[in-house]
Amino acid sequence: MARSEGLSEEIVLECTQPEHFSNPPASQHLDFSEIIEQTYPSSTQRQRVSFQFEDICVSVTQKSLLRKRREEKVILQNVSGAVHSGQLLAIMGPSGSGKTTLLNALAGRLSASGNFGASGRISVNGKRRDPVVFKKVLSAYVMQDENLFAELTVEEQINIAASLRLPRDLSKESRESRVEAIISELGLVEAKKTLVGSETKKGISGGERKRVSIGIELVRDPSLIFLDEPTSGLDAFNAQSVVNSLVCLARKNRAVLMTIHQPRSDIFSLIDSLLLLSEGKVLYFGPAKEAVAYFSQLGYECPLHFNPADYILDLIAVDTRSSKAEQTSHARLKFLHEAYKENSCLQEYFKEEEAVWKSYETMNAFGKSVEDLEKHPCPYWKEFSVLLNRAAKLLIRERNITRIRVFQTLFLSILIGLIWLNKGRNISSNNYEDIEGVLYYILISTTFTTMFGILFFFPSERLIILRERSSGMYRVSAYYLSKTLVEIPRTVMFCLLFCVTSYWMVGLRDSAKNFFLFFIVVLLTSLTVEGIVLSITAGVAKFEVASALTPLAMNIALLFGGFFLSNANIPNYFVWLKFSSFVKYSFGALMHNQFVNFKFQILSNTCVVCDGNEVLKDSGISDFSFWGNVGILFMLFVVFRIATYVTLRISGPKHDNTL
Numbered sequence: 001m002a003r004s005e006g007l008s009e010e011i012v013l014e015c016t017q018p019e020h021f022s023n024p025p026a027s028q029h030l031d032f033s034e035i036i037e038q039t040y041p042s043s044t045q046r047q048r049v050s051f052q053f054e055d056i057c058v059s060v061t062q063k064s065l066l067r068k069r070r071e072e073k074v075i076l077q078n079v080s081g082a083v084h085s086g087q088l089l090a091i092m093g094p095s096g097s098g099k100t101t102l103l104n105a106l107a108g109r110l111s112a113s114g115n116f117g118a119s120g121r122i123s124v125n126g127k128r129r130d131p132v133v134f135k136k137v138l139s140a141y142v143m144q145d146e147n148l149f150a151e152l153t154v155e156e157q158i159n160i161a162a163s164l165r166l167p168r169d170l171s172k173e174s175r176e177s178r179v180e181a182i183i184s185e186l187g188l189v190e191a192k193k194t195l196v197g198s199e200t201k202k203g204i205s206g207g208e209r210k211r212v213s214i215g216i217e218l219v220r221d222p223s224l225i226f227l228d229e230p231t232s233g234l235d236a237f238n239a240q241s242v243v244n245s246l247v248c249l250a251r252k253n254r255a256v257l258m259t260i261h262q263p264r265s266d267i268f269s270l271i272d273s274l275l276l277l278s279e280g281k282v283l284y285f286g287p288a289k290e291a292v293a294y295f296s297q298l299g300y301e302c303p304l305h306f307n308p309a310d311y312i313l314d315l316i317a318v319d320t321r322s323s324k325a326e327q328t329s330h331a332r333l334k335f336l337h338e339a340y341k342e343n344s345c346l347q348e349y350f351k352e353e354e355a356v357w358k359s360y361e362t363m364n365a366f367g368k369s370v371e372d373l374e375k376h377p378c379p380y381w382k383e384f385s386v387l388l389n390r391a392a393k394l395l396i397r398e399r400n401i402t403r404i405r406v407f408q409t410l411f412l413s414i415l416i417g418l419i420w421l422n423k424g425r426n427i428s429s430n431n432y433e434d435i436e437g438v439l440y441y442i443l444i445s446t447t448f449t450t451m452f453g454i455l456f457f458f459p460s461e462r463l464i465i466l467r468e469r470s471s472g473m474y475r476v477s478a479y480y481l482s483k484t485l486v487e488i489p490r491t492v493m494f495c496l497l498f499c500v501t502s503y504w505m506v507g508l509r510d511s512a513k514n515f516f517l518f519f520i521v522v523l524l525t526s527l528t529v530e531g532i533v534l535s536i537t538a539g540v541a542k543f544e545v546a547s548a549l550t551p552l553a554m555n556i557a558l559l560f561g562g563f564f565l566s567n568a569n570i571p572n573y574f575v576w577l578k579f580s581s582f583v584k585y586s587f588g589a590l591m592h593n594q595f596v597n598f599k600f601q602i603l604s605n606t607c608v609v610c611d612g613n614e615v616l617k618d619s620g621i622s623d624f625s626f627w628g629n630v631g632i633l634f635m636l637f638v639v640f641r642i643a644t645y646v647t648l649r650i651s652g653p654k655h656d657n658t659l
């Protein structure tokens with residue numbers, strides 16, 4: 001990583017290493033610890049930690065597809081190890097060996113990903129960890145996928161995290177210098193004003209994205225950092241620069257624990273301790289630089305000029321190409337596991353480790369008891385204003401999306417206007433059904449444009465919220481209220497644009513009052529659809545499932561909305577669907593608005609339906625009055641907004657306190 005330009009010499013320091021490691025210094029950075037001294041109350045300053053785990057066993061209960069009964073699958077068996085401040089520990093192993101499960105178990109996030117059972121002991125500085133202190137003060141977890149807002153700059157992302165996560169008594173200047181220090185420490189100075197971007201929008205590089213994710217977690221200055229595959233998806237250069245940053249973080253008195261799949265030799269050489277897993281069992285835990293010598297001692301010599309990580313991974317992988325090769329690999333793994341259990345040198349390594357943590361202060365030195373820890377670092381109003389500001393910024397910056405929505409709204413409304421041009425100005429007993437058709441089509445169009453507007457964007461935002469909530473950044477209500485307040489004006493604008501164009505082109509009832517009521521119904525319909533889509537997408541983890549369920553819900557609502565099926569055609573056992581369809585109330589309200597006491601322009605002597613009231617009677621829309629329909633629609637809007645809030649709350653991140 002290059003030295004950041006513009007930094008004065010005196011604040012650029014080398015990453016120093018603890019004496020017992022021989023890796024070269026990884027990078028040069030602004031001295032973060034000095035800034036921490038100045039910006040953090042002394043009671044919460046970073047402490048040296050020794051994190052130990054013993055006999056971790058994890059199994060998952062799953063339903064067997066064939067035998068239709070529950071089966072227990074063992075994922076980890078008696079895994080032990082430790083990592084201390086100053087060290088980078090890598091958990092390495094073939095795919096499916098249990099690396100992520102181990103990392104999640106150690107970070108207290110096992111229940112987040114399945115129906116797991118776990119046993120074992122996890123302690124910090126010799127004491128059983130307190131889950132609350134561990135989660136809120138001591139540790140940070142960087143997920144494999146960087147869930148970041150594409151439209152915010154690097155600096156904004158870290159700044160928002162700092163505003164929401166740092167203690168309320170910290171001054172603005174201190175917070176800003178903390179953010180600057182993190183940006184500098186992670187080598188993001190040149191990228192700090194660049195938008196993060198996404199797969200479809202050019203932004204910062206993959207390595208920088210990863211470092212932004214780390215930076216967001218660093219604002220609380222954790223002593224222990226967990227990272228799930230921080231190099232996955234990165235090219236060789238970026239992967240190395242990320243691991244360099246991690247070594248540097250470790251050298252500043254943090255313990256860093258990461259999973260890694262297949263590191264290049266230069267990355268492997270940066271790792272301090274190595275824990276090798278295969279089929280959930282430990283085959284090696286010790287200094288990374290001694291791993292090759294250890295395996296050659298056991299008769300598995302690494303060929304000259306071979307990447308040691310590749311060699312080790314080949315050695316501990318199961319070859320499934322033939323049953324004979326599989327048997328041979330299993331025999332080798334059994335031998336390696338037994339050899340590890342009996343190896344006295346590696347057991348000595350554990351004893352040395354014990355000596356290190358015994359020299360550290362105890363857990364209580366973190367200065368905060370569970371009772372002292374505030375549930376949320378910021379007061380509600382601050383959370384709300386930071387999130388409101390962020391939501392507004394995102395909305396303004398999503399210019400392309402807004403432009404496309406404006407185009408879509410205008411296109412559809414003009415199309416409707418042209419197809420039904422002036423039809424409303426000449427309603428007679430012969431053509432009143434055309435007006436029913438246009439009113440219903442307006443609802444179909446509103447439903448689908450609103451649905452897709454949410455369906456394609458909210459699932460990725462949901463992942464960001466989950467990440468932010470998993471580190472207790474804010475209350476769900478503060479997020480949801482700010483989002484709702486920012487998005488409602490946008491919905492109002494689109495609905496107004498749509499209604500102004502289509503209403504007057506079609507020539508619906510010629511009065512400002514009727515236009516306004518028409519607009520209210522379309523707006524309430526759009527807001528109700530938003531609520532339904534949000535509550536489905538908030539509760540469903542997979543986009544594929546949400547994108548199947550949402551159109552299904554909309555289709556049912558439209559089918560039973562009162563236009564396609566008359567009451568007589570709805571089987572008794574489906575009547576409840578009619579009453580639960582929001583479209584029925586929207587359509588009822590639009591029909592009342594258009595036809596109550598409406599006199600036809602042209603009357604024929606033979607007409608069966610001769611005025612608006614008869615239209616309402618004929619179409620079976622008269623169960624509720626205009627205000628009755630609007631009242632129910634409003635109630636549905638409120639119910640689905642509350643449902644979204646409840647779903648967001650119950651489908652939030654899970655932490656476990658078992659280990």
Ligand SMILES: Nc1ncnc2c1ncn2[C@@H]1O[C@H](COP(=O)(O)OP(=O)(O)OP(=O)(O)O)[C@@H](O)[C@H]1O
Nearest residue numbers: 060062075094095096097098099100101113114115
């Ligand atoms: N929720 C779950 N239900 C059933 N099996 C699971 C679950 N989570 C993990 N497993 C199984 O546990 C084993 C270990 O999974 P894990 O994701 O920890 O491995 P990994 O080493 O991280 O793999 P990769 O490198 O491919 O990410 C795998 O066989 C996986 O199928």
